Amino acid sequence: MDPVLLHALDLVGVAVFAITGALAASRKELDLVGFAFLAAITGVGGGTLRDVILGATPVFWIREPGPVILCVVAAVAVYFVAPFVEYRYRLLLWADAVGISGYCVMGAARALDAGASPFGAVVMGVMTASFGGIIRDIIAGEPSVILRKEIYVTATMVGAALFVGGHMLGLGFWPAAFLGAIAAFIVRAGALYFG
Amino acid sequence: MDPVLLHALDLVGVAVFAITGALAASRKELDLVGFAFLAAITGVGGGTLRDVILGATPVFWIREPGPVILCVVAAVAVYFVAPFVEYRYRLLLWADAVGISGYCVMGAARALDAGASPFGAVVMGVMTASFGGIIRDIIAGEPSVILRKEIYVTATMVGAALFVGGHMLGLGFWPAAFLGAIAAFIVRAGALYFG
């Protein structure tokens, strides 16, 4: 796998989750600091849990300023744009779907790198993808997305399992990763579209 | 202490807590994936917090597949059996009582191993025993067991303190461990039976 591209994808994931956090802040009518706080926690939450559980500390956003800056930029942008967006919750759900599709694969990939068993890697993928959204919902006082839409966890599980399985069957990193991410997105998008 | 037996007891604890997570999923009428998710989080939650706080990373379920497989098996079993169980919540509480009795001692034991002070070891025992149940209740949206039954924390505190005290007074590992675990169970069972 290409570390530079992987790192870039990590940052895309941070930005996408930060946007969902800022959209939740918008629904709760918080001020700009509340936007930044929820954006940052949602943006870096999943990756922080991943690094802490794998022992990759200090976690990824401590040394390099990129992830934090991205979260603040996302918060400010959403703060000024959100009032003109008609379907904020719908947008939040779709952005979240993109985020979990990437994160379930990347969480599993980092776990394999750290010597995880295939089972451990799938669980790590599911956790990395869903943790940011769980704390976003808990802090914003909304019913957890986990209970509301069971197909949420299913999508991340399918994505992480396909990636780990493809990887074990000798598929290269990127083919397996795209397979997993696209499958996760299709499952989650299907649930959003038909649910 | 015998590491093989200790490890086996760890797995028993994971299975027992996973069952309580699956029973909570059953009460919420989740689908099979929801069962597996709640079972896994409840099953490995306490031990994960313990390993992260002590710095024993990657945490215990990353490298070896056993704990995760156990959680999935527990989830599937409860999914098919629970509809025939009349008193699911009662069963959850009793399984939970068995789980915390073992975990309060084992959390304290690992902390002592990592160089903890007696006070730090008791707190670690209480946290290891109660954390899985706390996140189970938060995610399932139930009032936390901590507030509902204060004798919950008391039981784990008594168990951890008796184990640490017995250990410091020169009692061997297993006598102190059984003393702590049985005392914790008696306190919690008394609260369940008479409360």
Added chain:
Amino acid sequence: MDPVLLHALDLVGVAVFAITGALAASRKELDLVGFAFLAAITGVGGGTLRDVILGATPVFWIREPGPVILCVVAAVAVYFVAPFVEYRYRLLLWADAVGISGYCVMGAARALDAGASPFGAVVMGVMTASFGGIIRDIIAGEPSVILRKEIYVTATMVGAALFVGGHMLGLGFWPAAFLGAIAAFIVRAGALYFG
């Protein structure tokens, strides 16, 4: 920076947050064990998250007994004194204001020590200061202080940013620390007084 004095300030922070946890337990009419549990979680919560994210494990309260003893003493004291206190919630908020003013600076200081970027250090300061109160509110089942008073996060952000900025501009450790802590307190106290 003087490690002995810094360590002493850490303990003051633990004690102050433990008092707010015990006051929350008092409002919920828990028993003495419930007091000790909420006092300990609130007292060491922020510092535990800080140490885990920075990789400073085992965390600070494992090896030395001081922080845990302080939490228990605070819990017992509040347990016997609180019934005579007329404005317990008001007192909780003011004690919390003192706690976050110190912790936002100290969290940022430890992060810089661990090689954090200025942005990472500010986020670490905000998290260290607010995490104890967040889990206190979640476990006690109260609406999170984050949503209720957005000026809460603002105060810790101002404090951490002034400290990090002052430090980068060549101000000594203690002048920058006092500047940050006092600014955080003024912002939060203003919100409490006029809000």
